[in-house]
Amino acid sequence: MRMAVLIASVLVAGCSSTTGGQPDRIEPIPPAPSASAPSGTTTSSGGPTPTAAPAPGAPIDGVLAWIEAGAPADVAAYREATREGQVTELGQDVAFTTPSGKTTCMTAQRADGALACLVDLLDPPPRPADAYGEWKGGWVDYDGSSVTVGSVHGDPGRFTAGEGPELPYGQLLSFGDFRCRSDAAGLFCADSANRSAVKFSDAGIEPFGCLQPVSAPPQIGERFQC
Structure with missing residues (x-):
């Protein structure tokens, strides 16, 4: 019996490694820190959303992200136009x-919802030699895949109804595939389906994305096309 106790004591002592008479402690391995995603809004390409209005030639991802970052406006408030105190309900148009x-801008469902804007341009395109009728150099049509600046109109067209309410700076108006954000630098409108955008200001019309200058058709001042 004494022999069995002695053998057990030897085995226990052999299994316990000591340093300075104390058993070694096994320190736990700390877990690896988890990677946290950076905060803030990013563009579809992974870059941060620009805080300033897009400059000429800005990448379309940044332009779209900046427009989308505007404070949403209630589109229902922009379904009417006013002319000389008379209010006209526009139905599905804005x-x-x-x-x-x-x-000032307005859509027309009879024109597939395309956006037309009257811009007080400081330097509108000159009247083409082949144009006849009343020339409106600041009439801009934007359907998402093309932009025309300057055209002939014998009457106010859709603007017969007047003008829509003010879109305050920093606010975003969404309708159909269009997104428009108002800014002190100008009005920026984009078409999400075509990934194109346009800046409207008295300094001129600035295209972004796939829109490139092309030869203007008859009775048109300038044209940009995807």
Whole structure:
């Protein structure tokens, strides 16, 4: 019996490694820190959303992200236009005006919902030699895949109804495939389906994305096409 106790004591002592008479402690391995995603809004390409209005030639991802970052406006408030105190309900169309009053825009379902804007351009395109009728150098049509600047109109067309409510700076108006954000630098509108965008201001019309200058058709001042 004494022999069995002695053998057990030897085995226990052999299994316990000591340092300075104390058993070694096994320190736990700390877990690897988890990677955290950076905060803030990013563009579809992974970059941060620009805080300033897009400059000429800005990448379309940044332009779209900046427009989308505007404060959403209630589209129902822009379904009417006013002319000389008379209000016209526009149904599914929208109308709005920039705070500066230099750009007023309206859609027309009879034109597939395309956006037309009257812009008080400082330097509108000159009247083409083949144009006949009343020339409106600041009439801009934007359907998402093309932009025309300057055209002939014998009457106010869709603007017979007047002007829409003011779209305050920093606010975003969404309708169909279009997104429009008002800014002190100008009105920026984009078409999500075509990934194109346009800046409207009295300084000129600035295209973004796939829109490139092309030869203007008869009775048109300038044209940009995807």
